[in-house]
Amino acid sequence: MVTVAWEWLDLAVRWLHVIAGIAWIGSSFYFIALDLSLKKREGLPEGAGGEAWQVHGGGFYNMVKYMVAPARMPDQLTWFKWEAYTTWLSGFALLILVYYLQAELYMIDRSVLDLTPWMAVAVSVIGLALGWVVYDLLCRSPLGRDDNRLALVGFVFLVALSYLFTLVFSGRGVYMQMGALIGTMMVANVFLVIIPNQRKVVADLIAGKEPDPKLGLQAKQRSLHNNYLTLPVIFVMISNHYPLTFASRWNWVILAIVLVMGAVIRHFFNTKHKGGKEPWWTWGVAALGLVAIVWLSAQPATPVGEATVPQGYELADVENVVLARCSMCHAAEPLWEGIAVAPKGVLLETPEQIRKHVRGIETQVLLSGAMPPGNITEIEAEERQLLAAWIAAGAPAW
Structure with missing residues (x-):
């Protein structure tokens, strides 16, 4: 309540x-x-x-x-201040x-x-x-x-x-x-x-x-x-x-x-x-x-067009990055205190949900670096590079 x-x-x-x-x-x-x-x-x-x-x-x-x-002073005067x-x-x-x-x-x-x-x-x-x-x-x-x-x-x-x-x-x-x-x-x-x-x-x-x-x-x-x-x-x-x-x-x-x-x-x-x-x-x-x-x-911290697939890259690694760095807020039951529902209703808990919001991830995580807010979950540059490589490859399904 x-x-x-x-x-x-x-x-x-x-x-x-x-x-x-x-x-x-x-x-x-x-x-x-x-x-x-x-x-x-x-x-x-x-x-x-x-x-x-x-x-x-x-x-x-x-x-x-x-x-x-x-x-002289008028009888009524309107003040514009409030x-x-x-x-x-x-x-x-x-x-x-x-x-x-x-x-x-x-x-x-x-x-x-x-x-x-x-x-x-x-x-x-x-x-x-x-x-x-x-x-x-x-x-x-x-x-x-x-x-x-x-x-x-x-x-x-x-x-x-x-x-x-x-x-x-x-x-x-x-x-x-x-x-x-x-x-x-x-x-x-x-x-x-x-x-x-x-x-x-x-x-x-x-x-x-x-x-x-x-x-x-x-x-x-x-x-x-x-x-x-x-x-x-x-x-x-x-x-x-x-x-x-x-x-x-x-x-x-x-x-x-x-x-x-x-x-x-x-x-x-x-x-x-x-x-x-x-x-x-x-x-x-x-x-x-x-x-x-x-x-x-449009000048990203990690240029998507130049991103290379890290050694040992697998699609499961993409899911793990999102789950570890984003899902504390973007979940059906957010873990961050004070957040009752996922911001803008965006859920990132399953591969399907992650692919559905791929453009939002590109804007928020790569082009702007707005997410995570203040990098509160300490996402690393290599992890952003991994997401950039996945998106550059067309965000293939799992």
Whole structure:
């Protein structure tokens, strides 16, 4: 019963995380598009920087933006913050449930670094905190006055961190950590910069003071950062299901390319919303990035086409490797604590089941090295070579 309850807790938190994320991303995309589509005209209220007309749900909306603040505080004011807070809180709960409580399975790879579970968790938490501090200091430094230079340095900073994490965590753990870090930076922008600055503006209005324009500019800069980071962080979140991303030996390079792809795609839509000439070249850059990712992920640790049959190779040896290294989880009754059913329902206990999932074995064990997770069962290079030779021979039946 405990296992069943744990599974449903995982599902409930994941469901909440996805719903909150949709709400946060939707409002973020909407307000950036709205901000860029504003047009100035004669007769706007004092302090207004532009307006936009929109139609939705059978009605027309007239949106007006005040560059600093209106002349007086409105009677009702909607704050957009809980979408962000709920996304992070549910995401951190998932981080604990899935990764921190199962660090040995999902975060640690002893061929990379021999960590204990508590050490892996400590490095992760410290990494999240330090990552935000460094990013925040960069934004507040003189560099923050030049958006392009700040973006370039921020990109290098994230790529460098992703490489450093490859020296600490498993491939899956690296992507988990980077997704959590980017998400933390985004929600901290809301919690520690955007909302506090808006509260200061509201307080000045209530007190009859003139709000500081810098507060709005700081908030807008952080909001724009969140907008450009959204697509990469979504990619990292769903990459958990695609081992050719996180388990590739070039995973940090793939992540760097994804950061660029996400940025140029958002640049296209942001320019389109602004009404400028649409930069179609961005799609060419994104396409080239995708080609590069596919090529990088296709570089296996054990090239199947060059695999040779080890001396004394027999088909029974293939079955023994799978049973010894994979069946602890991929069994009708998994032996690994915390796993109630075989991942994705894949069973690898009989020759027929092994041949049925030969393409999955090729992807998970050879092309990516994602399985066993963190090489928890210590599969050897020779054993991977044996599986590669069998697959290269056409995966003959027993």
